[in-house]
Amino acid sequence: MPRGRTILNRSTLALTGLVSLVAGAWLSLSRAPGAPHLPGPHTALVNPEQLAALRDQAWWTPTVTTVSVAATLLLAFCCARQLRGGSRRHVPLPVPGSVLRTRALQDALTSHAVAHGDIDHCRTRVRVRPDQLDVALRVQLRQDSTPAAVLPALAALARDTEATVAPYSLRMHVRFTTSPRGRTHVR
Numbered sequence: 001m002p003r004g005r006t007i008l009n010r011s012t013l014a015l016t017g018l019v020s021l022v023a024g025a026w027l028s029l030s031r032a033p034g035a036p037h038l039p040g041p042h043t044a045l046v047n048p049e050q051l052a053a054l055r056d057q058a059w060w061t062p063t064v065t066t067v068s069v070a071a072t073l074l075l076a077f078c079c080a081r082q083l084r085g086g087s088r089r090h091v092p093l094p095v096p097g098s099v100l101r102t103r104a105l106q107d108a109l110t111s112h113a114v115a116h117g118d119i120d121h122c123r124t125r126v127r128v129r130p131d132q133l134d135v136a137l138r139v140q141l142r143q144d145s146t147p148a149a150v151l152p153a154l155a156a157l158a159r160d161t162e163a164t165v166a167p168y169s170l171r172m173h174v175r176f177t178t179s180p181r182g183r184t185h186v187r
Contacts, residue, residue, distance in 0.1 A: 008078070091128055094167050102126045105133075109161065113137060116153045118145030133165055135172045147176045 054060055090099040106124045113122040121140040126133055135158075141150065154174055162170035 012078075091133070091165065091168070093165070100165065102128060105161075105165075109135065109137070109157065112157050113139060113154065116150060118142055118150050131167075132169045132171060135161070135170060137172065137174045138177065139174060140177045143178065150176075 089102055091102060091105070092099055106126050109124045109126075110122050113119055113124070118141060119139055120142045123138040125136045127136075128134075137154065139150065139154070141147065151174075154172075158170060158172045161172075162168075
């Protein structure tokens with residue numbers, strides 16, 4: 001999880017806990033005997049007459065509406081920021097001012113994998129994490145080849161790629177499929 005989001009989540013959790021603690025303390029004090037300015041035991045926190053008097057004030061409706069809309073927009077914005085999909089398009093490299101596009105890395109890995117004679121098709125996806133690149137290869141083998149024939153070349157490709165993206169560690173997942181045998185069935 002990115003550091004900014006972690007700080008925001010912990011701050012929100014701390015603020016919610018503090019508000020809950022203050023509200024709980026107020027409720028426990030309001031039920032204690034000898035607290036004349038707070039509602040007594042067996043009474044509602046807000047009685048209907050006080051609520052009706054508040055609603056009759058000119059500032060009540062605009063204030064409640066504004067606070068409700070602001071809270072809704074704030075929560076929707078926080079949710080949208082946490083649900084953003086996809087991966088980063090650029091990977092910063094240790095040389096100042098240099099970045100690596102994840103799409104370029106995907107294309108390079110795919111072309112190197114397909115250059116092997118036993119691979120018919122390859123699909124590559126790169127996911128960027130703070131200190132790690134997750135690479136998923138879906139390799140479609142030719143009909144007469146086996147995964148054992150292709151795996152050493154893919155391991156060498158993983159070592160070369162990890163050396164290229166030096167500050168990041170690389171985790172590569174390979175999934176093998178085979179080409180359909182014979183002709184496809186058409187009705």
